[in-house]
Amino acid sequence: MRLHEYQAKQVFSDAGIPTPASELAGTVDEAVAAAEEIGYPVAIKAQVHVGGRGKAGGIKLVDDADEAEEAAEDILGMDLKGYTVDRVLVEEAVDFVNELYVGVTMDRGEGKPVAMVSTRGGVNIEEVAEEDPDAIAREHIDPAFGMHPYQARKAVYDAGVDREIARDVASVLTTLYQLWDDRDGADAEINPLMVTSDDDVIAADAVFNVDEDALFRQPELQEMEEEGEFAESELDQKADEYGFDYVRLSGNVGIIGNGAGLVMTTLDLVDHYGGEPANFLDVGGGAKADRIANALDMVFSDENVDSVVFNIFGGITRGDEVAKGINQALEQFDEIPKPVVVRLAGTNWEEGMEILNEDLVTVEKTLESAVQRAVDYAEEVEA
Amino acid sequence: MSVLVDEDSRVIVQGITGGEGKFHTEQMIEYGTNVVAGAVPGKGGQEVAGVPVYDTVAEAAEAEDADTSVVFVPPAFAGDACFEALGVDELDLVVTITEGIPTQDVSRVYRRLQETDAYLVGPNCPGVITPGEAKLGILPGNIFEAGRVGLVSRSGTLTYQVVDSLTQRGIGQSTAIGIGGDPIIGTSFVEALALFEQDDKTDAVVMCGEIGGEDEEEAAAYIDEYMTTPVAGFIAGRTAPPGKRMGHAGAIVSGSGTGTAQSKIDALESAGAPVGDTPEEVVDNVEDLL
Numbered sequence: 001m002r003l004h005e006y007q008a009k010q011v012f013s014d015a016g017i018p019t020p021a022s023e024l025a026g027t028v029d030e031a032v033a034a035a036e037e038i039g040y041p042v043a044i045k046a047q048v049h050v051g052g053r054g055k056a057g058g059i060k061l062v063d064d065a066d067e068a069e070e071a072a073e074d075i076l077g078m079d080l081k082g083y084t085v086d087r088v089l090v091e092e093a094v095d096f097v098n099e100l101y102v103g104v105t106m107d108r109g110e111g112k113p114v115a116m117v118s119t120r121g122g123v124n125i126e127e128v129a130e131e132d133p134d135a136i137a138r139e140h141i142d143p144a145f146g147m148h149p150y151q152a153r154k155a156v157y158d159a160g161v162d163r164e165i166a167r168d169v170a171s172v173l174t175t176l177y178q179l180w181d182d183r184d185g186a187d188a189e190i191n192p193l194m195v196t197s198d199d200d201v202i203a204a205d206a207v208f209n210v211d212e213d214a215l216f217r218q219p220e221l222q223e224m225e226e227e228g229e230f231a232e233s234e235l236d237q238k239a240d241e242y243g244f245d246y247v248r249l250s251g252n253v254g255i256i257g258n259g260a261g262l263v264m265t266t267l268d269l270v271d272h273y274g275g276e277p278a279n280f281l282d283v284g285g286g287a288k289a290d291r292i293a294n295a296l297d298m299v300f301s302d303e304n305v306d307s308v309v310f311n312i313f314g315g316i317t318r319g320d321e322v323a324k325g326i327n328q329a330l331e332q333f334d335e336i337p338k339p340v341v342v343r344l345a346g347t348n349w350e351e352g353m354e355i356l357n358e359d360l361v362t363v364e365k366t367l368e369s370a371v372q373r374a375v376d377y378a379e380e381v382e383a
Numbered sequence: 384m385s386v387l388v389d390e391d392s393r394v395i396v397q398g399i400t401g402g403e404g405k406f407h408t409e410q411m412i413e414y415g416t417n418v419v420a421g422a423v424p425g426k427g428g429q430e431v432a433g434v435p436v437y438d439t440v441a442e443a444a445e446a447e448d449a450d451t452s453v454v455f456v457p458p459a460f461a462g463d464a465c466f467e468a469l470g471v472d473e474l475d476l477v478v479t480i481t482e483g484i485p486t487q488d489v490s491r492v493y494r495r496l497q498e499t500d501a502y503l504v505g506p507n508c509p510g511v512i513t514p515g516e517a518k519l520g521i522l523p524g525n526i527f528e529a530g531r532v533g534l535v536s537r538s539g540t541l542t543y544q545v546v547d548s549l550t551q552r553g554i555g556q557s558t559a560i561g562i563g564g565d566p567i568i569g570t571s572f573v574e575a576l577a578l579f580e581q582d583d584k585t586d587a588v589v590m591c592g593e594i595g596g597e598d599e600e601e602a603a604a605y606i607d608e609y610m611t612t613p614v615a616g617f618i619a620g621r622t623a624p625p626g627k628r629m630g631h632a633g634a635i636v637s638g639s640g641t642g643t644a645q646s647k648i649d650a651l652e653s654a655g656a657p658v659g660d661t662p663e664e665v666v667d668n669v670e671d672l673l
Contacts, residue, residue: 106486106487106490106566106567108566108567108596108633109596109597109598111489111490111493111494111567112490112493112494113487113490126637142494143487143490143491143494144491144494144495181487184485184486184487186486211485211486211487213458213483213484213485213486213632214485214486214487214488216458216459217459217485245628245629245630247624247627247628247629249622249624257540258540259538259539259540259541259630260538260564260593260629260630260631260634261536261537261538261539261540261541261542261564261591261593261619261631261634262538262540262541262543262544262619263629263630264538264541264593264594264619264620264622264623264629264630264634265541265544265617265619265662267620267621267622267623268619268620268621268622268644268660269661270622271621271622272660272661277622280623280627280629280630282630285482285539313540313543313544313547314523315509315521315522315523315539315540315543316521345543345544345547346523346526346543346547347523367544367661367662368661368663
C-alpha cells in the first residue's frame with residue numbers, strides 16, 4: 001500500500017525529518033490561498049500514485065498568484081497515466097545546491113533490511129542502480145538488532161556525502177530506518193533530499209509503501225489508505241471492496257482463478273494461444289459462492305472484456321461452492337453478457353460439475369482447452 | 384530415505400484448535416500422517432481429532448517425542464509461533480502454512496533460523512507431501528501418486544496442476560515441497576534441490592518458479608554446478624507487467640528489469656533444465672528426462 005506524497009511527508013515530518021511547508025488543496029481557490037499563505041515561489045504537485053509526475057506536467061513551479069491559479073487549473077482534473085488528479089500539494093519551493101537520495105527497503109534475497117544513500121539524488125534511482133550500482137552505498141541491517149548509528153554514518157561516508165552535511169544525512173537515515181521499522185514499511189525513500197546553501201537538509205519528496213499484511217497493527221496508516229483512495233479507478237475500488245488481488249491488463253480475455261501461480265499460468269496460456277489477458281484476478285483460497293459471484297461481477301464490469309475463463313484447481317477451495325457462485329452470478333441475467341468458460345479440478349470438482357448450470361457456461365475438462373476456447377470466443381467478438 | 388517427511392515423522396500442529404488447524408489435522412491423519420500433538424497457548428489438556436493439546440510447543444515435543452511442527456496460526460501471531468518452534472531443539476522441520484505474515488516478522492524469523500539446524504518451509508505455502516507416507520499442510524492428497532519425481536514450487540495451486548498432469552500420465556512423485564510465494568521464505572529452491580539431489584528415491588525434479596526475486600536464477604546456477612538429477616522447469620508470469628504485484632507478495636517484476644520470467648527461463652535452460660511453455664509441456668519434458 002502506497003501513501004500519497006502529502007501523507008508520507010506528514011509521517012516523515014512527525015518523526016522529525018525536515019520537510020518543506022506545504023498544504024493540500026482540492027480546488028483552484030484552495031490552491032491559491034495555500035500558495036499565498038506559504039509565500040512564493042511554491043511548487044504545485046499532483047497527488048496521484050504515478051512516477052515521473054514532473055515530466056508528465058503534474059508538477060509546476062509558480063512565482064505569483066496568477067501563475068498559481070493557472071497551474072492549479074491545469075493540474076487539477078488532468079489525466080496522469082490513467083489517474084484523474086483531484087488534489088494537489090502546494091509546497092514551499094526549496095532553494096537547493098545539491099540533491100541526495102536516501103532509502104530503506106527489504107532486500108528479499110538477503111532476507112534483511114538494507115539502508116541506501118546516494119549523492120545522485122533527484123533522478124530516477126532505478127536507472128542509477130542499473131547504470132552505476134556503485135553510486136549507491138548500501139548497508140544491510142540485522143533485523144534482530146536494528147540499525148546502529150555507526151551503520152548510518154558508514155553508508156553516508158561510503159556514498160561520499162560532503163562532510164558539512166554528513167551528520168545531518170546520517171541522522172535522517174537513522175530516523176527513516178526507525179520509521180520504516182516501527183511502521184511496517186516496505187519501501188521508504190526520500191528523493192531528493194535537498195541540501196540548501198546553508199547546509200540544511202530537507203525532504204523534497206517522500207515515498208512510503210506499507211506492508212499490506214501489517215496494516216492490522218498500523219491503524220493510523222490504515223486510515224490514511226482509506227482517505228487516499230480518491231484517486232483510484234472504479235475497478236480498483238471494487239477490487240478493494242471485494243478484497244481481491246486484481247491487476248488490470250490491456251487485453252480482452254477476462255481471467256479468474258485461485259492461487260497466484262495458477263492464475264499467472266492461466267494468463268501466460270492465454271498469451272500462448274494467441275489471446276491477450278484482460279486482468280489478473282485471484283479469488284484466493286477457500287472462496288465461497290458469494291466471492292465467486294463477486295469475481296464474475298468484477299470482470300464483467302471491465303468493458304474491455306470479451307470472454308471469461310474460470311480456472312479453479314481446488315485444494316481448500318471446493319468445486320461445489322465455485323459452481324454455486326457461477327450459477328448465482330449468471331442466473332440474474334436474461335442474457336449472459338460475455339461467454340464464460342469454466343474448468344474445475346481438484347476438491348469436489350465432480351459435485352461442482354453436477355451443480356453447474358451448463359446452459360449458461362461452456363465447460364472444458366483441461367486447463368489448455370479452457371483457455372483455447374476463451375481465446376476463440378474473444379476473437380469471434382472482435383471479428 | 385525420503386525428503387523432509389516420511390511415515391515416521393512425528394508431527395505437532397500449532398493452532399490445532401482453530402478452524403483450519405482442526406480441519407487439516409483431520410485430513411493429515413486420514414492421509415496417514417503421524418500427528419502426535421497440538422500446541423495452543425491456554426488450550427493445554429484439551430483433545431482435538433483424538434490428539435492431545437499442550438500449552439507450549441516445547442511441552443508437546445517432549446511429551447510426544449515430536450520432530451516436526453506445522454503452523455496454522457493466524458498471521459498476527461504466526462511469527463511468534465515460528466520463533467517458538469525454532470526454539471525447540473527436538474524439532475528439525477517447521478512448516479508454516481499461514482498466509483499474510485508481515486514481512487518484517489518473517490525477516491526476524493529468517494534471522495533466527497540461521498542460528499538453528501532446522502528447516503523452515505514457507506510461510507504462505509501448501510506444505511510438504513511424500514505420497515503414500517505422510518503429508519504436512521493443506522495439499523489435496525488424492526491427486527498425488529507415489530513415484531520417483533520430486534517437485535518444488537512457489538505456488539500451491541500450480542503444484543496441484545502439475546502433479547495432476549503427472550499423475551494422469553502415470554508419473555508418480557517422491558516428495559513435493561511447496562516453498563511459498565512470499566518475498567522472504569525459509570527453504571529456498573537451492574536447498575530443496577540439494578535435498579532431492581541426495582534422495583535416492585528421486586530420479587528427476589520439477590521446479591515451478593515465477594516472476595520476482597532471483598531465487599530461480601540462483602537455483603539455475605546450482606543445477607549447473609551440482610545437480611546430477613535432471614530438472615524440468617516451469618516459470619509463471621511471462622505476461623506480467625513490471626511494477627505490478629501478481630497476488631503473491633514476492634511476484635513482482637522490479638522496474639529495473641530483474642526477476643523477469645525470461646531471465647529465469649534463460650538461466651534454467653542454459654543450466655540444462657528444459658522449461659515448458661505449458662504445464663503439459665513440463666510433463667512431456669519430465670518423460671524425456673526419465
